[in-house]
Amino acid sequence: MQMPIDVPPPALESSVRLPVTRLRAGLVERVEDRVAEEVPVALVYNGISHAVMLASPLDLEDFALGFSLSEGIIDSPDDLLDFELQHSDLTGTRSMVVDGQAREEVGLTLDLRVTLRCFMRLKERRRTLAGRTGCGLCGTESLAEAVRPVRREAAVLEVKAAALTRAMQELAAQQDLQRGTGAAHAAAWCALDGAVQFVREDVGRHNALDKLIGRIARDGLDVGAGFVAVTSRASYEMVYKTASAGIGLLAAISAPTGLAVRTAQAAGLVLAGFTRGDHTTLYAHAERVLGR
Structure with a gap:
């Protein structure tokens, strides 16, 4: 290509x-x-x-x-x-x-x-x-x-709760556009220990996630070796896009919707919302987040 x-x-x-x-x-x-x-x-x-x-x-x-x-x-x-x-x-x-x-x-x-x-x-x-x-x-x-069914099952993975905390902390430090303007969302690809590997930003939360998915696919990365953290709510589309990429966990800084939770449950996606500081709320497949 x-x-x-x-x-x-x-x-x-x-x-x-x-x-x-x-x-x-x-x-x-x-x-x-x-x-x-x-x-x-x-x-x-x-x-x-x-x-x-x-x-x-x-x-x-x-x-x-x-x-x-x-x-x-x-x-x-x-x-x-x-x-x-x-x-x-x-x-x-x-x-x-x-x-x-x-x-x-x-x-x-x-x-x-x-x-x-x-x-x-x-x-x-x-x-x-x-x-x-x-x-x-x-x-x-x-x-x-x-409302479309997810085309593939999300990767099955386990992470420690501390990884979600680390991911959000490191993501905040790498939002150059947001820090300068206050008007951008970000999506981060994180290793299983929460270390942020790279970030994509955009004024639209869906666009930021699409950019991240594009980078992951372009580099041929193993989707089972990490998870996504986003600075937005976890809407249905955010869950759908993440799960359709085969990624196993989405951590959002804000709330999910009911449709997003049901979609995550059906797709096998771990869904975390209100991930801020050392707090998070697990809405789907909570058993895969250890150290709760």
């Missing part, structure tokens, strides 16, 4: 510095603040547009692969044959006047070429769903598609 990627131009950095007015205890300060960027990113498969996401312009190669895997568009990294990133001005549709000057917002297109088998399956899925009311999920156009 050859996936060349352009370096985003300065206009597509992950954050920008903007003049702001800060009010503190009745005092007015005019200072510069670092603000996270988000841009529309279109995912196009073999010439057919499938989805448009608002995302941080970071690690887009990982995002393309992770999204394609977690959404079931491809079955393995080898199914993604080529990748090209294109930049475009959203002329006429997103022109904004800032300080008296018009600015054209910038969008990105990820042109992806997948195997014929995967492309025909995607076309059939789109043909079947054509004309139905959208439910707002990524590439999903029917209620039946909104």
Whole structure:
């Protein structure tokens, strides 16, 4: 799989510095603040547009692969044959006047070429769903598609409770975009002892997780040798994406939903919520977390 990627131009950095007015205890300060960027990113498969996401312009190669895997568009990294990133001005549709000057917002297109088998399956899925009311999920156009069974069983693993504590502590220290802007979620791949191996960030929690899954798949890592920690709630989609990647444990800093818990139980995924400091709440397969 050859996936060349352009370096985003300065206009597509992950954050920008903007003049702001800060009010503190009745005092007015005019200072510069670092603000996270988000841009529309279109995912196009073999010439057919499938989805448009608002995302941080970071690690887009990982995002393309992770999204394609977690959404079931491809079955393995080898199914993604080529990748090209294109930049475009959203002329006429997103022109904004800032300080008296018009600015054209910038969008990105990820042109992806997948195997014929995967492309025909995607076309059939789109043909079947054509004309139905959208439910707002990524590439999903029917209620039946909104809640999907996980395609594979999660890896069976055991970890110590202390590993979850370590993972969250180390994750907090590695959130560069969040630390600078306060506007980004993060997903971390952690060894079984909780040591954070690498982190992906994005303004969207699902995007951050897709980027992480893409990196794991691209590097061919053993999904049974680690777990995922995220700085968000554990929604159904977060659980679905994690379990579909074959990963055995998801630790979230906030709460899960009932649907997420049921999905984790059915998929064999250990689900931990409210993982903060030395506290965590285990919602699914608690017997695999030792030292409780």
